Amino acid sequence: MNPIYHQTKFINSSPHIRNAPVDQGLEVAFAGRSNAGKSSAINTVTQQNALARISKTPGRTQMLNFFEINADLRFVDLPGYGYAKVPVDVKKKWHEMMEHYLTHRKSLCGIILVMDVRHPLTEFDWQMVEWCQHTHLPLHILLTKADKLAYGAAKNTLLQVRKELKDVSSPLTIQLFSSLKKTGIDEVHEALDNLFSRAEPDQSEISAPS
Numbered sequence: 001m002n003p004i005y006h007q008t009k010f011i012n013s014s015p016h017i018r019n020a021p022v023d024q025g026l027e028v029a030f031a032g033r034s035n036a037g038k039s040s041a042i043n044t045v046t047q048q049n050a051l052a053r054i055s056k057t058p059g060r061t062q063m064l065n066f067f068e069i070n071a072d073l074r075f076v077d078l079p080g081y082g083y084a085k086v087p088v089d090v091k092k093k094w095h096e097m098m099e100h101y102l103t104h105r106k107s108l109c110g111i112i113l114v115m116d117v118r119h120p121l122t123e124f125d126w127q128m129v130e131w132c133q134h135t136h137l138p139l140h141i142l143l144t145k146a147d148k149l150a151y152g153a154a155k156n157t158l159l160q161v162r163k164e165l166k167d168v169s170s171p172l173t174i175q176l177f178s179s180l181k182k183t184g185i186d187e188v189h190e191a192l193d194n195l196f197s198r199a200e201p202d203q204s205e206i207s208a209p210s
Helices: 003-007 038-046 088-104 123-135 151-164 185-199
Strands: 009-014 026-032 064-068 073-077 108-116 139-144 172-176
Touching: 003 038, 026 038, 026 088, 026 185, 038 073, 038 108, 038 139, 038 185, 108 123, 108 185, 123 139, 139 151, 139 185, 151 172, 172 185
Parallel strands: 026 073, 026 108, 108 139, 139 172
Antiparallel strands: 009 064, 064 073
């Protein structure tokens, strides 16, 4: 576990990329359908109960939410997509905002793609996987809500998802994760360390204190 992620703090929400923090340093973005447990995952990774808002109504994350780890590193919570019961024109705006961010944000160095282990590899998930492959952006997949399945069933899903993604050419790692049981935290911290260090030769800023 790397305690640097526990000091993460919210800095701003932006409906447009032009209102985002200065495009420097490094960012890892959390993406996923709005009912996949993305906010819970961010809170669990940072050991903070309310850093990312959790709503019983899927789709409430409608802006780019930026969180500062330190002066050089950030998390970004992307709008949940594909489930929210909102007008088509609103979904279109979300899609355009996300596409612009993913295409033009120079500090973006990796994606954490959150999937419900019971419903992996939806159409949106495949779009994100294909986009990362096209841009050669490293991707780490969290199969969340692993506590909802028996261990054997969850493990079989993990193996099946790995099999379906075996031909993806961009850097890709996958794990089981449970915010409720607090399992998989060490593994996702290691994945985050790797995402940030891939893009930054000087790893001193993400090293855990001795």
